[in-house]
Amino acid sequence: QQQVKQSPQSLIVQKGGISIINCAYENTAFDYFPWYQQFPGKGPALLIAIRPDVSEKKEGRFTISFNKSAKQFSLHIMDSQPGDSATYFCAARKETSGSRLTFGEGTQLTVNP
Amino acid sequence: DAGVTQSPTHLIKTRGQQVTLRCSPKSGHDTVSWYQQALGQGPQFIFQYYEEEERQRGNFPDRFSGHQFPNYSSELNVNALLLGDSALYLCASSETGTGNYNEQFFGPGTRLTVL
Numbered sequence: 001q002q003q004v005k006q007s008p009q010s011l012i013v014q015k016g017g018i019s020i021i022n023c024a025y026e027n028t029a030f031d032y033f034p035w036y037q038q039f040p041g042k043g044p045a046l047l048i049a050i051r052p053d054v055s056e057k058k059e060g061r062f063t064i065s066f067n068k069s070a071k072q073f074s075l076h077i078m079d080s081q082p083g084d085s086a087t088y089f090c091a092a093r094k095e096t097s098g099s100r101l102t103f104g105e106g107t108q109l110t111v112n113p
Numbered sequence: 114d115a116g117v118t119q120s121p122t123h124l125i126k127t128r129g130q131q132v133t134l135r136c137s138p139k140s141g142h143d144t145v146s147w148y149q150q151a152l153g154q155g156p157q158f159i160f161q162y163y164e165e166e167e168r169q170r171g172n173f174p175d176r177f178s179g180h181q182f183p184n185y186s187s188e189l190n191v192n193a194l195l196l197g198d199s200a201l202y203l204c205a206s207s208e209t210g211t212g213n214y215n216e217q218f219f220g221p222g223t224r225l226t227v228l
Binding site: 004006044045049097101105 | 117144146148153154155156157158161163168169171203205207209216217218219220221222
């Protein structure tokens, strides 16, 4: 059962543009939604995370928008840079499952110079 | 702080063999989770160890087993390897009970190839 669905699978944007990646979840018990960035040959690194009691969180050029009623959340990367080219994963966690994360399928982002 | 370290970096095995992967958590972390990441996919949770016991387990067969040592380091063992076990195996560590939603830090992974 795929509990977190992510789209698009791949995304190409121009330098300075906005990158938008979307995720949808099924389990309403999820209470923590992080986004991870992964470069080739590296492990995922936490980028930004949100709890369902807020609708938006911004850290620098990265913003998470959260829609609890629709069970959807998205990552917006403003002023995208070539160095942002990586694979991005959304994830979700249930309070009762400790630190166990359920990941989306990933989005390969390419930012052209 | 060295962060999460894993060894070996790469490993090649043949079907039916057994493999052991190792992980040292980030300093101060007491919980270790293992994930399997197939090519082009998101990581899939295998199991989690805390206080030297398996606390949570994902949908993986008993061929996958683990261990946590008193110094919090961990091993992942896979028996009777199948071609489908070829993947990047990620170790993640976290600190239990800090109120930070147990933020996980991932290691670089071990790339396992089964021929």
